[in-house]
Amino acid sequence: xxxxSLISRGILKENPTFVLVLGMxxxxxxxxxxxxxxxxxxxxxxxxxxSNIVISLLAPVVPDxxxxxxxxxxxxxFVTLLQLVMQAYTPAVYQTLGLFIPLxxxxxxxxxxxxxxxxxxxxxxxxxxGIGIGLGFTLSLTVIGMVRELLGSLSIFGWKIIPGDGILAxxxxxxxxIVLGYLMVLFNKLTKKN
Amino acid sequence: xxxxxxxxSAIFVNNILLSQFLGVCPFLxxxxxxxxxxxMSGAVCFVITxxxxxxxxxxxxxxRFNLAYLxxxxxxxxxxxLVQMVEIVLKKISPSLYQALGIFLPLITTNCAVLGVALSVxxxxxxxxxxxxxxxxxxxxxxxxxxxxxxxxxHLSLNSVPKPFRGLPIALITAGIMAMAFLGFSGLV
Amino acid sequence: MVLCLGAxxxxxxxxxxxxxxxxxxxIKEAAEKALKESIGxxxxxxxxxxxxxxxxxxxQNYVYYECTLAEGSTCYAVKxxxxxxxxxLTLMVGVLSDLSINNxxxxxxxxxxxxxxxxxxxxxxxxxxxGFNGVLKVRKDGGDVDAITAxxxxxRAYTLAVEQAxxxxxxxxxxxxxxxxxxxx
Numbered sequence: 001x002x003x004x005s006l007i008s009r010g011i012l013k014e015n016p017t018f019v020l021v022l023g024m025x026x027x028x029x030x031x032x033x034x035x036x037x038x039x040x041x042x043x044x045x046x047x048x049x050x051s052n053i054v055i056s057l058l059a060p061v062v063p064d065x066x067x068x069x070x071x072x073x074x075x076x077x078f079v080t081l082l083q084l085v086m087q088a089y090t091p092a093v094y095q096t097l098g099l100f101i102p103l104x105x106x107x108x109x110x111x112x113x114x115x116x117x118x119x120x121x122x123x124x125x126x127x128x129x130g131i132g133i134g135l136g137f138t139l140s141l142t143v144i145g146m147v148r149e150l151l152g153s154l155s156i157f158g159w160k161i162i163p164g165d166g167i168l169a170x171x172x173x174x175x176x177x178i179v180l181g182y183l184m185v186l187f188n189k190l191t192k193k194n
Numbered sequence: 195x196x197x198x199x200x201x202x203s204a205i206f207v208n209n210i211l212l213s214q215f216l217g218v219c220p221f222l223x224x225x226x227x228x229x230x231x232x233x234m235s236g237a238v239c240f241v242i243t244x245x246x247x248x249x250x251x252x253x254x255x256x257x258r259f260n261l262a263y264l265x266x267x268x269x270x271x272x273x274x275x276l277v278q279m280v281e282i283v284l285k286k287i288s289p290s291l292y293q294a295l296g297i298f299l300p301l302i303t304t305n306c307a308v309l310g311v312a313l314s315v316x317x318x319x320x321x322x323x324x325x326x327x328x329x330x331x332x333x334x335x336x337x338x339x340x341x342x343x344x345x346x347x348x349h350l351s352l353n354s355v356p357k358p359f360r361g362l363p364i365a366l367i368t369a370g371i372m373a374m375a376f377l378g379f380s381g382l383v
Numbered sequence: 384m385v386l387c388l389g390a391x392x393x394x395x396x397x398x399x400x401x402x403x404x405x406x407x408x409x410i411k412e413a414a415e416k417a418l419k420e421s422i423g424x425x426x427x428x429x430x431x432x433x434x435x436x437x438x439x440x441x442x443q444n445y446v447y448y449e450c451t452l453a454e455g456s457t458c459y460a461v462k463x464x465x466x467x468x469x470x471x472l473t474l475m476v477g478v479l480s481d482l483s484i485n486n487x488x489x490x491x492x493x494x495x496x497x498x499x500x501x502x503x504x505x506x507x508x509x510x511x512x513x514g515f516n517g518v519l520k521v522r523k524d525g526g527d528v529d530a531i532t533a534x535x536x537x538x539r540a541y542t543l544a545v546e547q548a549x550x551x552x553x554x555x556x557x558x559x560x561x562x563x564x565x566x567x568x
Contacts, residue, residue: 021222021362022219023219024215024218024219024222025215025216025217025218025219025306025310026215028215028218029214029215029216058391061387062387062391063384063387065384066384066385066387066388069271069274069388070387070388070391072270072271072274073267073271073388073391073392073395074391074395076266076267076270076271076395077267077395077398077399079266080263080264080265080266080267080399080402081398081399081402083263083266084263084399084402084403084406084410085402085406087406087410087413088406088409088410088412088413089409089413091410091413091414091417095491098493099310099313099314099317102265102266102309102313103216103306103309103310103313105266105270105309106270106303106304106305106306106309107306108219108304111304168498168533169374169377172213172373172377172495172498173212173213173215173373173376173377174370174371174373174374174377175370176215176370176373177366177367177369177370177373178366178367178370178371180366181362181363181364181365181366181367181369181370182363182367184362184363184366185358185359185363188358188363189358192358208469213495263399263400263403264396264399267395267396267399314470317470318470318471380495380498
């Protein structure tokens, strides 16, 4: 498989949100605005790339029986690293994303990629896979955030598009489920036809 | 009174699934039938309460030795080990209960509701009594939302749904409408 | 097998200990900067800021900062925490010597995004605290505070936090009076 298709695959064919349907918790919880969604996506991508690299290196040495605990420890380490760095340099972002930064540990995407891809492939390929899936996740979250922000507070990336108040429900919990549901319908419709 | 407020708020107002979005993956995954949803809820209820108590004690140690930065790692390992232990003990002591809950247990390690509750208890600095009640109430809320949702989905599967909506999309939209109903509880506490 | 798991755990904790040591200072700095900024936002410009001090009212302890203004009057910035809707709500409240509110700012909260979280972003709600001098109760409860739409609980909690801060300043003033009298004698 060519290097480029490794990246593009994560965005469309194996899009983690719309096709694999993994990592629903942060997808629903942090997409109250486009910026929040994007920040969450980037944070996950950071952990995904690093854990993919390290796990592809570790996989040949780790005995089969303990591989899951070892992967979890590696992922948890990178998540904590991210937590500390974010607390130090971007405390505002850390506060808005809150609980969902440490919860990257149990995001099925990260462990899923470690199990399904990184432990069978080389370092470069695993890194590229991490970038691809990470980009796909970030893009999906940004799009969901954009739709919710537009409907809920009539702005995009914090820019007020239309004056007024918007439909509050879209910023709240119900909007998350409904917007994701309809976007999934749209994604199915567009990709299945081709 | 204080405990009463915690219970009502954790079950209805801040429902873990429909307003905090923790543990959504199994919520969508195993909610096709009421029976599996009940089994899953039972297992989650058991593990969340147990894990919260154990991680509360661990956190005490971590804070005592200035190791709070190891919180995430320690919690996830403890939860994974705990789930394994529960599985082994349950198999020995009560095979019938194991039959009912067994297949759901391995899935729970990566259920973010467990880690989520443990972490938010540590973050909010609750006492042991408060934490236990909070964990129990939260998991009851989880079960409530899960079983109601499974009931709706059982009916939904009998209807003809437009093709692109089939499967997850219609489930998500249903969950959204349920979340809207739960929104009505806000202001209760 | 156990050896491998142990080794991985050891390396990881060592790595984290290192990173923790590196980021400890910046984290503290960032928290201090946020604190300084919030104090600056709630107190009048200029003036000499005191060290962190503590005062207790009832069984609650408050951290406060005293600030002596150029014209000689003293104002206070009080950190006040209450139980909000989604968790603890911590405010910095600036109180003038006549016990009127100068301004308030949110230090941390875990309110619902789009509803209670507006207490930190909604201009209408935030601006009413500038020079607030009325009854510290939400309008629904017969006071002068305009609540955030659909978030009465958060608004009540916010108001309570401000009320507590004023009570804390009262206690500080009483304390200061007492020490003044004692030194005079």
